Amino acid sequence: MNRSVRIASSILSADFADLGREIAASERGGADLIHVDVMDGHFVPNITIGTPVVKAIRRVTTKPLDVHLMIEEPDRYIDDFVAAGANMVSVHVEAVHHLHRTLTLIRNLGAQAGVVLNPSTPVVALDEIIADLDFVLVMSVNPGFGGQAFIPQALDKIRRVRGLLDRRGSAAPIEIDGGVDTSNAADIVAAGATILVAGHAIFGAPDAETAADPEAATRALRAAAFGAISRA
Ligand code: DX5
Numbered sequence: 471m472n473r474s475v476r477i478a479s480s481i482l483s484a485d486f487a488d489l490g491r492e493i494a495a496s497e498r499g500g501a502d503l504i505h506v507d508v509m510d511g512h513f514v515p516n517i518t519i520g521t522p523v524v525k526a527i528r529r530v531t532t533k534p535l536d537v538h539l540m541i542e543e544p545d546r547y548i549d550d551f552v553a554a555g556a557n558m559v560s561v562h563v564e565a566v567h568h569l570h571r572t573l574t575l576i577r578n579l580g581a582q583a584g585v586v587l588n589p590s591t592p593v594v595a596l597d598e599i600i601a602d603l604d605f606v607l608v609m610s611v612n613p614g615f616g617g618q619a620f621i622p623q624a625l626d627k628i629r630r631v632r633g634l635l636d637r638r639g640s641a642a643p644i645e646i647d648g649g650v651d652t653s654n655a656a657d658i659v660a661a662g663a664t665i666l667v668a669g670h671a672i673f674g675a676p677d678a679e680t681a682a683d684p685e686a687a688t689r690a691l692r693a694a695a696f697g698a699i700s701r702a
């Protein structure tokens with residue numbers, strides 16, 4: 471079984487005034503991807519960042535940019551995000567009318583296409599689209615904010631998504647997003663996810679008096695995730 475695990479640092483919890491340094495620190499700790507949460511205040515109740523920031527990040531890192539679109543009508547913006555430097559683009563099942571068209575658009579632009587399942591989205595939503603996706607993002611919180619608690623049912627969902635993909639001959643990796651930290655990384659990897667998104671666990675300061683240390687936090691998360699592999 472291919473057990474290469476990747477850590478995707480979610481900049482949502484980073485210091486936006488010091489993004490370059492935050493990303494560099496996480497990279498020193500072993501970050502494999504930079505996860506960018508795009509929110510529009512409609513699909514989710516929060517507004518974050520758009521293409522100019524993706525373009526700026528592109529200049530300061532060589533890591534793949536994993537752009538998670540939590541916006542309505544994503545088809546209108548996918549071209550711009552890929553042009554800005556996105557390597558992976560994921561869309562929520564509920565945000566698009568024609569998922570096959572959207573995934574094809576992403577792939578035709580040369581990026582990897584991901585399908586995101588909200589905690590309440592059934593696994594069967596993937597059924598007709600497996601051949602057209604490059605990865606599946608399983609949400610382990612309701613999208614919209616960083617720093618939320620991991621919803622434990624996500625572990626079983628990862629197993630069911632992995633089972634479905636395997637049965638259909640798809641090697642597409644599963645990405646998990648929301649509430650990931652050193653306490654649950656081993657269980658997440660054991661369940662079958664290989665891309666672990668983490669924001670608060672990497673960029674959030676443990677308390678007001680302790681400065682955040684994204685390098686050490688990324689390293690700790692990697693160790694926790696890889697611990698699951700050596701145990702397996
Ligand atoms: C939530 C976002 C996540 C978020 C994860 O809607 O999709 O990527 O940044 O943050 P943590 O790791 O803090 O739960």
Ligand code: ZN
Nearest residue numbers: 507538647667
């Ligand atoms: Zn995300």
